[in-house]
């Protein structure tokens with residue numbers, strides 16, 4: 056993954072990009088150091104017990120006024136156990152989808168402020184969410 060990322064970076068004029076590997080929900084960055092957290096289709100893959108923590112970590116690393124831009128798959132109703140245990144649905148980012156209201160609760164508990172996520176082309180996204 057880093058090889059591809061490095062190649063993509065080398066094709067840009069930017070010299071201030073660095074790569075860091077992390078296993079979520081931990082984010083190995085200092086408190087209040089990040090302007091924008093961007094994530095696409097990753098948080099649904101975390102085990103359920105780690106999902107609230109990743110929102111606390113996002114809050115912790117953001118500067119005051121920092122922004123969260125997340126796009127992910129969420130569920131409007133509880134998935135069946137059969138769906139949750141289906142490996143194809145897991146790698147397809149469906150089996151791990153959290154309930155919309157749970158994510159809103161975790162964000163509120165983490166003290167992130169924002170509007171309800173927008174639903175767009177099958178994905179929920181947050182772009183007005185700030186510390």
Ligand SMILES: C[S@@+](CC[C@H](N)C(=O)[O-])C[C@H]1O[C@@H](n2cnc3c(N)ncnc32)[C@H](O)[C@@H]1O
Pocket residue numbers: 077078079080094095096097100101148
């Ligand atoms: C569906 S891919 C999305 C990749 C990329 N964000 C994109 O939009 O193309 C999911 C990614 O989440 C990563 N991932 C899954 N669980 C993770 C965890 N606990 N910590 C960090 N990354 C994780 C996987 O390695 C994979 O690269």
